[in-house]
Amino acid sequence: MRISQLTLRQFRNYPKAHFQFSPGTNVIVGQNANGKTNLIEAIYLLSVAKSFRTRINTEMVMFDTSFAKIEGDVDAHSRHYHLEMVLSQEGKRAKVNGHEMTKSSDFVGIINVVVFTPDDLFLIKGSPRERRRFMDIELSKLSNSYLYHFNQFSHLLKERNLYLKSEKIDPVYLDVLTSQLVDEQLILIARRESFVSKLNVEAQKAYARIASQKESMTVTYQSGFDLTASDLRQSLMHTYAHDRERDIRFGMTHHGIHKDDLMIALNEREAHLYASQGQQRSIVLALKIALLQLIFDEIGEYPILLLDDVLSELDDRRKTMLLDLLNDKIQTFITTTSLEGLSHQVISRAYKIEIRNRKESR
Ligand SMILES: Nc1ncnc2c1ncn2[C@@H]1O[C@H](COP(=O)(O)OP(=O)(O)OP(=O)(O)O)[C@@H](O)[C@H]1O
Ligand SMILES: [Mg+2]
Secondary structure (H helix, E strand, O other): OEEEEEEEEEEOOEEEEEEEOOOOEEEEEEOOOOOHHHHHHHHHHHHHOOOOOOOOHHHHEOOOOOEEEEEEEEEEOOEEEEEEEEEEOOEEEEEEOOEEEOOHHHOOOOOOEEEEOHHHHHHHHOOHHHHHHHHHHHHHHHOHHHHHHHHHHHHHHHHHHHHHOOOOOOHHHHHHHHHHHHHHHHHHHHHHHHHHHHHHHHHHHHHHHHOOOOOOEEEEEEOOOOOOOOOHHHHHHHHHHHHHHHHHHHOOOOOOHHHOEEEEEEOOEEHHHHOOHHHHHHHHHHHHHHHHHHHHHHHOOOOEEEEOOOHHHOOHHHHHHHHHHOOOOOOEEEEEOOOOOOOHHHHHHOEEEEEOOHHHHO
16 A cells, blocks of 8 residues: 655645655654654544544644645555545545545545554553553454444443343343353454464564564463363353352443453563563564554555654664565655664665755745
8 A cells, every 4th residue: 555645735734735755665854843743644644534643633724724635645455546635623524536425434444554653652551441442443444343243242241231230130131131242252352362363473573673583572362261261152151150249239240351451571571561661662663563464464455654753762773673674565654853873775765755844944
């Protein structure tokens, strides 16, 4: 997947701007606050129709103007698309090849992107809830049916919790709800397990290349259930039977995939406790590169990789390793305040986009 051109109008700090990109590595160079992240955000918007920085679309409209327009030419699934998005007080409008899209699902996902921003360190430092969200979002991108079963599960969990709070509880009805909840979970557990195990293999490879062969990272799926049980369905039903009184007493479901987590470790020790800043960044980066491979395996094309501020905490060797690893099969955008520390070979191969203060150049 490639984006070849981007035109911005009244988007963040860009009154009007036009960019052409290389199908390989694009290095976006500029001082702080000049609009590097804004450019990455615009590309992301063309894929997901949402920002990774804000939920409020009008925040992206340039101050004192009434709308923002983002247009991009992209190649995906052996076809060419002209994507257009307009943001204003009235909401957002999306066009594909000049045709207005009424459903956002017709626009979202024409191009796939994987984005890395410093906020992604939540994968290591954040709460289990954030890591579960990561799994759910990535799995939903890989398969519609995951999202379907996940919604079914969420609905059943809500219903069961509500029922547990009711005055009189019919054990037969509670069993029916529990049994349905278990069936949905068996599907989701299998998907999460397989996703994390593939992620683990790919992330380990990427980490060894960026960081060092001597360090090794792992990501493992953490479930409250005993996943080694020979009959998993029976084992889950047994867990719920065992917890029944406690669930009724507290009016909530104590066990389930809504308590899952990911354990991220470096040399077998929990990364959030023992890994340095640079190591944590390298781990998250390795996870993102692993995602590229998982998406490729699923849809047969590499997504576009957006790396914002990834270089600032990597030492020169890691920077060079990272940029070497990004081959020409993956179109990459990488922001930096300076080209220092990047090897000459990398710089000469990459396409450089210099961003200066818009206010000065206007
Ligand atoms: N809606 C908006 N209208 C006009 N300018 C905006 C808007 N939103 C943000 N900006 C401006 O955009 C600039 C920030 O751009 P951006 O975040 O892309 O910087 P950056 O180049 O990534 O900087 P850094 O190196 O610090 O990450 C700021 O000067 C900010 O005031
Ligand atoms: Mg930035």
